[in-house]
Amino acid sequence: MTEALATLSRAYRMRVYPTRDQARLLAQLVGASRHVWNWSLAKRTSAYRERGERLNWVSLSREFTEYRRDPERPWLATLPREPFNQVLRDQERAFANFFAKRAAYPRFERRGGRASMRFTFDQRRQQVRDTGGRWATVDLPSLGSLKLRRTEALNGRLRSITLSRDSAGRWHGAITADGISRPAIHVPELDAVGLDAGLRDLLVIADGHGTRRVPAPKALASKQARLRRYQRQQSRQIAAQMRAQGLDPTKPCPKGVRLGSSNRRRKTQQQIGRLHAQVADLRRDALHQASAAVVREAQVIGIEDLAVKAMSRGMGRKAFRRSVADAALGELRRQLTYKAGWRGRTLVAVNRFYPSSKTCGACGAIHAALKLKERRWACPACGTEHDRDENAARNLRTEALRLIAASSPATPRSGESDARGEAAAAVGRTGPAGLSTSANREPTVAGSGAKADRRQRQSRPRKTRTDRVAVGSG
Ligand SMILES: [Zn+2]
Structure with a gap:
């Protein structure tokens, strides 16, 4: 110098x-x-x-x-x-x-x-x-x-x-x-954040100061609205076809029965395919901006892990919404995995079965009866009013910090952790219909803090190699 x-x-x-x-x-x-x-x-x-x-x-x-x-x-x-x-x-x-x-x-x-x-x-x-x-x-x-x-x-x-x-x-x-x-420069400790990816907002971020929403870009929201419209149109067309074949449209189509198709139905299907691709592109771009910002400002990033069990349920309206949210989460997870690696940040995937939405962030009570449509709720135990997404993001932050404290970050087990790392990357891959294709797995911690950050910067060419530490599942 x-x-x-x-x-x-x-x-x-x-x-x-x-x-x-x-x-x-x-x-x-x-x-x-x-x-x-x-x-x-x-x-x-x-x-x-x-x-x-x-x-x-x-x-x-x-x-x-x-x-x-x-x-x-x-x-x-x-x-x-x-x-x-x-x-x-x-x-x-x-x-x-x-x-x-x-x-x-x-x-x-x-x-x-x-x-x-x-x-x-x-x-x-x-x-x-x-x-x-x-x-x-x-x-x-x-x-x-x-x-x-x-x-x-x-x-x-x-x-x-x-x-x-x-x-x-x-x-x-x-x-x-x-x-x-030069006076000793005070480098502020980087924060930990919890992320909740959803439908309504692109992201809800909880940091040490509070929560904030990253809204989905307008273009994405309007494409998603159009996608839902075509989805409804398609289910009406299917119901009409079932009635025409003497079946009850309120019940799922029996196995072995082939429904006849029509030009209009094929057209709708093509539109849905196109919109799915456009939505995925827009969401990926928006998530790139959001994930870059998150990785810049946070050292520890808590995010909900994906589980396939939730996917294997039927493809009702709820399941569709869920699949869209999971596609967003999967893409976010994929981006955060490599960006956190570059910057030496710690990405903590919290097990999906950790009830991040249903746990009261104030008292820790689990509100098991909470329904998906309830966006705001009051804790039955302590009475605290919650915004569903903000509470979830806060809980993911707390849980990520707890998991890190519970694991010993100084002992990377390289052989095992590499396999986990790849598995973690696989979680992010999503199928063409926006469905995640992966098995349920334990939460993993990627990167090992500020020391890794400095090492990383000094040896730039080794891009994605980070120490991964497995922590016990919650
Ligand atoms: Zn409470």
Whole structure:
């Protein structure tokens, strides 16, 4: 690391209290600085206009030496030279910016304009001294010792002071300093989050401060609405066909019976297939944004694991909704698995049979009778009112932290854990109809904390290799 990166430069601004004589001299210096700026600007302008010549600081400085000695301007010779050197340097920079097309052509200064001057400090002697309490002095040529009122300790190498007068006639000094050692940077501990993927919202995220919803993008919501419409249309068409074949449409179609098809039904089926693909694309894109943000800000990510048992039930309306939610969860899980690996985050898949929705986040009581359609509920044990998704996300966060505490993260068992890692990745794969294809498995913990994060960054090419630790199932 170079010194420039290890240290800071800054300016300390403070009030300056000149004596009456010093104030008079400062006012004189302000006027003289303006005079020198305008003299130099006139020289540069005519040289450029008349001869196409660009004067530089060195030649102007030499010329200024002559100009200052001119007996026609005795007042200039009595004033300290240093602020005028600064004026000439400032103008040099102003022209450099103009020629680089970063700034407009430098302008002549008028009385009442800028009222400031700069003195660079001689590094061989100490010009700024503490005089007790908040007071300090700065020794400047011709001005002598100027009184300053510090607001803080001055650190580093002091390079220059710019004295300026505000519209109220008060003087301030800005002391620039470099080589200030950087203060120890406080790196905030990354948070743990719990994620609930759903239908209504893309994600509900619970962190240490509360919960927030990441809504599904509008395009996704409207495609999903259209998909549901076609699904309803299809079930009406199936019911009509069953009635036509003398079957009861309120009961499932008996095995071995082939339902006749129609052009309209085939068309509906094609539409449903197309919409499924579009919904999956939109959801994947939206989840990529959300998962990237989650992995950036959280060290521990708790997420519901997928279980196939829930899938093997019939494909009713509820089951359809569930399959959509599971497809989202599966995709989220897939993305988080590799993104967490890149960043060394810990992904904890909480067993689906952990009742994240039905557990009261306040008292821990399990409300077994909670129905899926109940989006808000009050805990029968403690009376706390819950939003279903927010409560679930909070519980997933708590459970993930509990599982990590219960496991010993310092002992990665590589052979076994690799197999688990692949199995975990398989959980994320989803079938064409948006159904997950995987067996129920124990929760797994991927990555091993901040140390892994640092290791990962140092050895970038090894992309997805993370230590996986199995933890006991809940
Ligand atoms: Zn409760």
